[in-house]
Amino acid sequence: MDPLLAWRPEFPILETCTYLVSHSLGAMPRRARAYLQHFADDWDHRGVRAWHEGWWQIGAATGNLLAPILGAAPNTITMHQNATVAQAIVASCFTFDAGRRKIVMQDLDFPTNHYLFEGCRRDGAEIVYVASNDSMTAPIDRLVDAIDDETVLVPLSLVLFRSGGLQDVRPVVEKAHRVGAHVCLDVYQAAGTVPVDLASLGVDFAVGGSVKWLCGGPGAGYLYVRPDVIARMRPSLVGWAGHASPFEFETGAVRYATGVERFQSGTPNVPALYAARAGYEIVGEIGVPAIRARSLELTRRLIEASRRHGWRRIAPPRCRRAPAEAARGARCAGA
Numbered sequence: 001m002d003p004l005l006a007w008r009p010e011f012p013i014l015e016t017c018t019y020l021v022s023h024s025l026g027a028m029p030r031r032a033r034a035y036l037q038h039f040a041d042d043w044d045h046r047g048v049r050a051w052h053e054g055w056w057q058i059g060a061a062t063g064n065l066l067a068p069i070l071g072a073a074p075n076t077i078t079m080h081q082n083a084t085v086a087q088a089i090v091a092s093c094f095t096f097d098a099g100r101r102k103i104v105m106q107d108l109d110f111p112t113n114h115y116l117f118e119g120c121r122r123d124g125a126e127i128v129y130v131a132s133n134d135s136m137t138a139p140i141d142r143l144v145d146a147i148d149d150e151t152v153l154v155p156l157s158l159v160l161f162r163s164g165g166l167q168d169v170r171p172v173v174e175k176a177h178r179v180g181a182h183v184c185l186d187v188y189q190a191a192g193t194v195p196v197d198l199a200s201l202g203v204d205f206a207v208g209g210s211v212k213w214l215c216g217g218p219g220a221g222y223l224y225v226r227p228d229v230i231a232r233m234r235p236s237l238v239g240w241a242g243h244a245s246p247f248e249f250e251t252g253a254v255r256y257a258t259g260v261e262r263f264q265s266g267t268p269n270v271p272a273l274y275a276a277r278a279g280y281e282i283v284g285e286i287g288v289p290a291i292r293a294r295s296l297e298l299t300r301r302l303i304e305a306s307r308r309h310g311w312r313r314i315a316p317p318r319c320r321r322a323p324a325e326a327a328r329g330a331r332c333a334g335a
């Protein structure tokens with residue numbers, strides 16, 4: 001028996017249905033209910049003392065729980081309402097001056113990424129979209145070619161939300177860095193189901209949320225910033241939790257925290273972060289490589305069965321393997 005099957009009782013909804021929609025909302029882990037109860041008990045019994053007994057630091061603690069799942073060093077992740085807000089903080093780190101004003105993206109990216117970065121036009125940004133041929137796969141080579149020395153930022157997704165296609169982002173990072181641009185990787189559809197190694201990919205920023213394969217529920221978006229990039233960035237979307245000494249209540253311009261806290265805004269979303277812990281713990285305990293291996297096995301079974309029925313497959317037939325996957329001999333979903 002596959003050892004992963006032993007985890008099924010941890011997800012009560014699996015007793016009532018066949019749950020095939022984690023790309024939209026991952027099943028609730030049993031222990032999420034206990035953590036939410038814990039939150040309510042702390043609020044009820046500890047009152048204001050809860051701030052100093054874990055609540056104020058819950059963003060850092062949650063980010064550090066998530067970090068190994070994303071291949072990130074400790075103290076590189078801040079928690080936010082959602083991936084859109086996390087990207088707004090990234091966008092607020094940049095100006096779009098005459099010489100360097102391009103944001104280069106793919107037309108297949110998730111709509112929120114388009115909407116958010118489109119908003120930078122009013123600050124002088126030029127948005128360059130790289131088109132897909134088939135609405136399923138996005139040509140990486142064309143994206144690499146579109147990045148030039150007028151490019152500020154390249155937001156792209158590790159896994160395309162529309163097709164599940166896994167993108168080879170290394171050439172993008174290499175080209176962007178060669179011309180002095182930054183890369184913001186959206187790992188939302190990858191986190192928890194595809195091994196992600198942010199440190200090795202060398203991206204400047206990464207964003208995502210916990211609703212899907214991380215089974216963390218809503219309200220737990222995250223922003224990763226590469227350790228050597230942190231101190232260089234001065235996000236204008238900042239709040240008192242991003243201040244070096246928030247409880248000194250200094251007014252006027254922000255004096256940024258030296259660490260990753262400078263990307264925080266205001267009061268943390270405490271109940272959402274209690275709930276998210278459950279999914280992160282389970283994914284961390286199982287390990288993403290084991291989840292990926294099982295996912296590939298089931299996908300292969302599905303593809304073979306659909307072939308026998310003569311059904312047309314619309315998932316990408318093949319895509320270039322991310323090097324970390326290639327090293328393990330894994331194949332892309334749909335391959």
Ligand SMILES: Cc1ncc(COP(=O)(O)O)c(C=O)c1O
Binds near residue numbers: 081085186188189
């Ligand atoms: C790849 C990707 N990016 C971003 C989002 C939206 O993120 P949020 O609602 O956390 O802002 C989604 C939601 O499905 C997504 O699939």
